Amino acid sequence: MIAMLDYAAVAVFALTGALVASRAQLDIIGFFFVACLTAVGGGTIRDLLLDRDPVFWLADPTHLAIACAAAFLVFFTAHLLESRYTVLLWLDAAALAIAVAAGVSVAGAMDQSVPIILVMGVATGTLGGLMRDVVCNEVPLVLKQGELYVTAALAGAGAALAIPYLTADPLAPIMACILTTFALRAGSLAFGWRLPVYRPRPPRS
Amino acid sequence: MIAMLDYAAVAVFALTGALVASRAQLDIIGFFFVACLTAVGGGTIRDLLLDRDPVFWLADPTHLAIACAAAFLVFFTAHLLESRYTVLLWLDAAALAIAVAAGVSVAGAMDQSVPIILVMGVATGTLGGLMRDVVCNEVPLVLKQGELYVTAALAGAGAALAIPYLTADPLAPIMACILTTFALRAGSLAFGWRLPVYRPRPPRS
Amino acid sequence: MIAMLDYAAVAVFALTGALVASRAQLDIIGFFFVACLTAVGGGTIRDLLLDRDPVFWLADPTHLAIACAAAFLVFFTAHLLESRYTVLLWLDAAALAIAVAAGVSVAGAMDQSVPIILVMGVATGTLGGLMRDVVCNEVPLVLKQGELYVTAALAGAGAALAIPYLTADPLAPIMACILTTFALRAGSLAFGWRLPVYRPRPPRS
Numbered sequence: 060m061i062a063m064l065d066y067a068a069v070a071v072f073a074l075t076g077a078l079v080a081s082r083a084q085l086d087i088i089g090f091f092f093v094a095c096l097t098a099v100g101g102g103t104i105r106d107l108l109l110d111r112d113p114v115f116w117l118a119d120p121t122h123l124a125i126a127c128a129a130a131f132l133v134f135f136t137a138h139l140l141e142s143r144y145t146v147l148l149w150l151d152a153a154a155l156a157i158a159v160a161a162g163v164s165v166a167g168a169m170d171q172s173v174p175i176i177l178v179m180g181v182a183t184g185t186l187g188g189l190m191r192d193v194v195c196n197e198v199p200l201v202l203k204q205g206e207l208y209v210t211a212a213l214a215g216a217g218a219a220l221a222i223p224y225l226t227a228d229p230l231a232p233i234m235a236c237i238l239t240t241f242a243l244r245a246g247s248l249a250f251g252w253r254l255p256v257y258r259p260r261p262p263r264s
Numbered sequence: 265m266i267a268m269l270d271y272a273a274v275a276v277f278a279l280t281g282a283l284v285a286s287r288a289q290l291d292i293i294g295f296f297f298v299a300c301l302t303a304v305g306g307g308t309i310r311d312l313l314l315d316r317d318p319v320f321w322l323a324d325p326t327h328l329a330i331a332c333a334a335a336f337l338v339f340f341t342a343h344l345l346e347s348r349y350t351v352l353l354w355l356d357a358a359a360l361a362i363a364v365a366a367g368v369s370v371a372g373a374m375d376q377s378v379p380i381i382l383v384m385g386v387a388t389g390t391l392g393g394l395m396r397d398v399v400c401n402e403v404p405l406v407l408k409q410g411e412l413y414v415t416a417a418l419a420g421a422g423a424a425l426a427i428p429y430l431t432a433d434p435l436a437p438i439m440a441c442i443l444t445t446f447a448l449r450a451g452s453l454a455f456g457w458r459l460p461v462y463r464p465r466p467p468r469s
Numbered sequence: 470m471i472a473m474l475d476y477a478a479v480a481v482f483a484l485t486g487a488l489v490a491s492r493a494q495l496d497i498i499g500f501f502f503v504a505c506l507t508a509v510g511g512g513t514i515r516d517l518l519l520d521r522d523p524v525f526w527l528a529d530p531t532h533l534a535i536a537c538a539a540a541f542l543v544f545f546t547a548h549l550l551e552s553r554y555t556v557l558l559w560l561d562a563a564a565l566a567i568a569v570a571a572g573v574s575v576a577g578a579m580d581q582s583v584p585i586i587l588v589m590g591v592a593t594g595t596l597g598g599l600m601r602d603v604v605c606n607e608v609p610l611v612l613k614q615g616e617l618y619v620t621a622a623l624a625g626a627g628a629a630l631a632i633p634y635l636t637a638d639p640l641a642p643i644m645a646c647i648l649t650t651f652a653l654r655a656g657s658l659a660f661g662w663r664l665p666v667y668r669p670r671p672p673r674s
Binding site: 379 | 490491493494495496497498499500501502505513517522523524527530533534544547548553603604605606
Binding site: 080081083084085086087088089090091092095103107112113114117120123124134137138143193194195196 | 517518519520581582584585588591595599603608609611612614615617618619620623663664665666667668669
């Protein structure tokens with residue numbers, strides 16, 4: 060199950076990486092590079108921090124093949140999309156949701172404490188996309204003012220931790236995590252859901 | 265003692281991270297994210313490089329709680345500051361000084377060689393703030409032309425290594441490191457202390 | 470032999486880091502910082518991913534001395550160059566070629582699988598320069614539209630893997646890797662060799 064989540068997160072994040080590569084007008088190998096970086100970035104940080112040996116995609120290079128296949132697909136079809144950026148945002152929301160669940164599952168299976176599980180969920184979900192945006196000079200989605208992003212990831216990770224008190228179904232925490240993360244992010248994209256942001260008061264006169 | 269240094273560096277770096285988050289007008293969860301990234305970034309790289317297992321904040325998530333508390337404080341009080349950027353610069357100087365000492369102490373306690381201790385001091389001191397600035401699209405303080413920054417960190421780490429030849433007091437190297445780093449950085453901020461920078465000569469005619 | 474490759478890659482990458490530091494008009498310690506980051510960045514990621522303990526420059530700080538010596542040299546001589554950016558591009562091409570060979574050699578000596586060897590070659594070759602460019606706010610060479618960069622690295626790593634089927638000379642794979650990578654990158658710089666890049670079709674009317 061953890062393996063399936065990692066595969067799915069890799070595939071969807073790779074699609075977002077390839078879309079960013081298309082915005083930068085790279086060649087096919089550049090697509091592979093950005094897709095792989097985005098796809099395995101978050102999970103790699105997770106595995107290095109948790110001292111998992113080996114890192115997930117070294118143990119099973121199928122992940123790299125999936126990421127390159129996704130990049131190949133985008134290279135030849137992205138021109139068919141009406142709005143690449145909109146597709147990018149929604150795929151990124153899906154990838155975030157799945158990757159948070161992957162991070163929570165891995166940390167949970169290692170019997171980490173509650174704060175560490177939360178952090179691993181958020182880190183796995185957000186850091187691959189953050190690397191993609193930093194490397195490709197996009198404004199990191201993490202920092203988009205007035206959007207739920209880290210909040211969605213944190214709430215999803217929290218849902219995964221809360222659900223076992225309600226049901227013993229082993230799949231329920233993963234589903235709750237994916238649905239909560241995606242719902243909050245989607246609500247933010249579609250309906251403008253947001254938390255109050257910091258606003259400096261005018262200077263005292 | 266090493267634990268105390270890590271706590272203090274985490275707290276002060278988290279304040280700087282939250283101040284940068286306020287400049288980016290993020291929400292409270294965004295403040296937590298940037299504060300935690302800044303607070304544990306440098307020490308995490310240090311621990312991964314030195315193969316310390318586990319990384320310090322995984323062993324003791326109190327660090328994350330401290331970082332989030334600092335972010336919370338800034339979210340609700342930053343508007344009281346006259347000049348957030350000035351406060352940011354001075355807090356960053358304090359965080360740099362403490363974190364260099366933390367890096368030197370950890371590497372010293374592992375009986376690393378002199379160049380490695382110096383590098384770990386500089387890396388622990390500078391990399392958390394560097395991540396903060398890269399992620400939040402600020403000009404990295406490391407690169408501010410004509411300011412002592414890496415120089416202050418390196419001198420502080422050097423002071424920590426030199427002091428044991430003068431006194432056997434176990435606290436003296438740490439104090440010397442903090443004071444040296446902070447004094448050089450403060451002198452650069454307040455009085456413009458600097459090293460000569462590279463200047464291209466005019467082209468030969 | 471692997472040690473020699475790492476030394477050479479460190480030296481040449483450090484020169485490129487120092488040239489970028491000269492473009493940012495840093496002081497001599499800033500030159501050391503950027504040179505060391507660039508010089509050991511790619512190999513450090515490789516060693517962390519492969520769980521090599523210790524990381525190569527912790528085992529032998531000579532690497533840091535070489536990087537600082539290179540930075541020192543550039544600090545005092547860069548003004549003699551006609552075009553620092555052109556020199557930077559060509560040194561970076563040489564560093565890329567050598568570092569890919571270093572990455573391939575290390576992964577090969579650990580009996581990693583073919584895809585992992587390819588990835589370690591590309592990662593070792595490209596990530597140090599990528600860190601340099603991200604930290605110093607340069608457009609990453611990896612992303613320069615219409616140039617062979619990751620492609621050259623990947624082809625070089627592939628050549629290293631193919632050569633043992635042709636000759637048993639233990640040096641041949643390394644030489645083939647260096648020559649293939651450098652030739653492709655040089656061809657791209659000098660003659661504009663390139664792969665087709667992604668181009669969005671005009672919107673359908």
